Amino acid sequence: MKIMKNTIGQKIETWINQETGEVREVQEIDVKATDVGFEKIWVGMILAVLDIVGGRKKDIVAYLVSNRVRSENIVFATQRKISEEVNVSLKTVTETIQALKKQNIVTQVTPGCYRINPGVIWRGSHLSRMAIMAKFSEEKAASGQKDENPQQEPQKAK
Numbered sequence: 216m217k218i219m220k221n222t223i224g225q226k227i228e229t230w231i232n233q234e235t236g237e238v239r240e241v242q243e244i245d246v247k248a249t250d251v252g253f254e255k256i257w258v259g260m261i262l263a264v265l266d267i268v269g270g271r272k273k274d275i276v277a278y279l280v281s282n283r284v285r286s287e288n289i290v291f292a293t294q295r296k297i298s299e300e301v302n303v304s305l306k307t308v309t310e311t312i313q314a315l316k317k318q319n320i321v322t323q324v325t326p327g328c329y330r331i332n333p334g335v336i337w338r339g340s341h342l343s344r345m346a347i348m349a350k351f352s353e354e355k356a357a358s359g360q361k362d363e364n365p366q367q368e369p370q371k372a373k
Contacts, residue, residue, distance in 0.1 A: 255337045271303045272311045279321065283331055285338045288347050293327040322355040330354060 224245040231238050278301050283290045294312060298305045312329070315321040321329045333347045 271301070271307055272314075274301045275303065275308055275311045276315070279315075279329065279331060280336060286343070288331045288333050288337065288351075289324065290329045290331065291327060292329075296327075319355075322351055323358055324354050 226243050228241055228243050229238060230241050275297060278292075278297055279290050282292060292300070294305060294308045298308045301308070312321065312323075316323065320332050320335055322332075324330050330347075330351055332351055333344045337344045337347070
């Protein structure tokens, strides 16, 4: 598994020695190493989630995170399927999803399709995260969820 990506840039510059006045053509090589394939998790947001859910509800959150399409932060699963996969009651799944929606952690795109707030967990570039943040906001508005927190971060549990 590749965990670092090297970006190499190069250019020719003219350098002048300040003491001697000597002029030289030099090749400058810029190598940058960046991480690849890491999940970015905002710990404060996860702690807010854990304040909201406990017990078996944490297993539901784990299911959502583990089964999402990472490029879109989207989960394709009905509440019944989640109930069966996690081995919890349908009522527990419904309550958990409602709590996550209320706290701005997920939004329902369509029946059986949920998007996790990229302010909580994300894998990808900043630019693609911003695009998914915009989709999350649009879907939230379309579903009638209140936008109590315009920066798309989860609400702190009380």
